[in-house]
């Protein structure tokens with residue numbers, strides 16, 4: 001890291017104390033007393049405030065529903081965050097007895113300065129503080145043991161001890177996501193063992209019939225066919241599994257999906273959502289979008305390979321993982337090298353000059369890569 005990479009954060013209050021100030025260098029940040037920097041921590045009427053380039057965070061004693069900045073309320077080891085859109089997020093730092101507000105403001109500032117989205121920065125900040133409190137160093141937090149449990153208020157809770165049925169990991173290699181039964185048949189005929197039917201028009205008059213055909217094709221080929229979004233039809237028609245995104249899990253009856261024995265894959269886009277997905281004990285976790293994609297409008301930024309590697313490390317085999325977004329033949333080896341289990345893609349197949357040949361070659365690349373890794377591990 002060169003000195004120009006080091007981010008500077010100021011605290012305005014000369015009496016400000018935090019036990020982690022010396023350790024922020026491990027995060028590429030300097031937090032020091034200054035009155036000039038744009039990104040700063042300052043004492044506020046109601047407590048501390050963190051002013052970043054774009055947002056203000058207030059560390060409050062009571063949440064104010066009329067306030068539209070980020071608010072954080074620390075109570076023992078629970079941090080409750082009220083977002084500008086009034087949603088409430090919880091962060092339970094189970095391995096801390098008490099969250100120190102000043103330390104949290106410093107850590108949060110550092111992770112925001114490193115470009116993390118606010119809820120991800122809060123998740124990382126608490127992991128970093130917990131790691132230090134447990135004398136496990138001040139480096140980048142990687143071990144899930146130090147991470148907080150995260151959730152939104154009103155999140156669906158599945159019954160104690162319940163979990164979603166598992167998938168066959170050896171079949172979770174290349175994961176084409178397609179929007180017609182014809183495409184589904186094509187990829188299955190090329191030997192694909194996990195795939196998804198993703199029809200985005202809920203008013204498609206043949207929706208039910210198409211889902212039924214997709215399920216039947218999956219059974220014929222002994223493949224794991226996931227149905228995107230339409231969880232009621234998937235239950236009714238006995239699908240192998242369902243794929244749901246972050247907004248979908250807020251409205252779906254997850255207990256009904258779990259009790260019907262369907263597998264559940266969940267989309268995630270960062271640390272907060274990954275830890276949130278753990279609450280549901282899903283069948284796999286999707287990580288995206290890795291590169292820019294033309295297939296779907298994404299509200300978040302592409303995650304890139306470094307973050308993908310960090311997420312795979314965090315999940316550490318607890319659930320199968322799949323990377324999605326902008327992956328093609330050229331990028332595939334680097335994506336696989338992060339240790340992610342499966343590669344999901346759309347246009348690398350559906351916009352290929354020869355989709356059958358493209359599927360074959362992507363399958364070979366994923367499988368030979370997996371064998372290469374196994375070989376490397378044996379030879380070490």
Ligand SMILES: Cc1ncc(COP(=O)(O)OP(=O)(O)O)c(N)n1
Nearest residue numbers: 228229243244245246267286324344
């Ligand atoms: C494997 C896989 N990963 C992510 C998605 C995206 O799901 P979601 O966020 O719900 O968006 P839509 O696909 O419903 O537009 C996916 N379908 N599959």
Ligand SMILES: Cc1ncsc1CCOP(=O)(O)O
Nearest residue numbers: 289293295325326345346347
């Ligand atoms: C459905 C979805 N979810 C996140 S990225 C994406 C689309 C991926 O398509 P492509 O492989 O063409 O980038």
Ligand SMILES: [Mg+2]
Nearest residue numbers: 229244245248
């Ligand atoms: Mg969806």
